[in-house]
Amino acid sequence: MHSQNPFLDEFAKFTQAAMGIAQTAGDEAKTAFRAQADRWAAELDLVRRDDLEVLKAQVAALQAEVAALKAEKSAAPQAAPQAASKPAAKKATPKGDKPAQKGE
Missing domain, CATH: 1.20.5 (Single alpha-helices involved in coiled-coils or other helix-helix interfaces)
Structure with missing residues (x-):
């Protein structure tokens, strides 16, 4: 038309x-x-949404890693406290040196 x-x-x-x-x-x-x-x-100094989402994903991954490490630490044998209870070894003096005496 x-x-x-x-x-x-x-x-x-x-x-x-x-x-x-x-x-x-x-x-x-x-x-x-x-x-x-x-x-x-x-x-x-604002952040774009896509940058924020990437950062959130990184934080979530790190939190999962920390949780896994905590679980691994709690499952490990408790050998560290036994080693700490041993007395420390005395320091060896080099040959020819006399140990220091109180009057000197």
């Missing part, structure tokens, strides 16, 4: 062009706003 009125054809073309311009202007405004928000976030 083609319109015979050239005014309506021109009006439709104009409306279509105006919508295209409005779409482009909206995209430009969105890009400018995002750039400004990124600058503000950088000034405030």
Whole structure:
């Protein structure tokens, strides 16, 4: 169904062009706003969500490793306290040296 009125054809073309311009202007405004928000976030030293998620995963892995090490430590034999109860060996004096006496 083609319109015979050239005014309506021109009006439709104009409306279509105006919508295209409005779409482009909206995209430009969105890009400018995002750039400004990124600058503000950088000034405030904020962290991006993807960096935060990576850090959360690293923390969870480290917590699991600590739990495993604690379990391994509690399952290990208690040999350390027995070794600590032995008396310490006396220091050997080098040959030719006399041990220090109280009056010197």
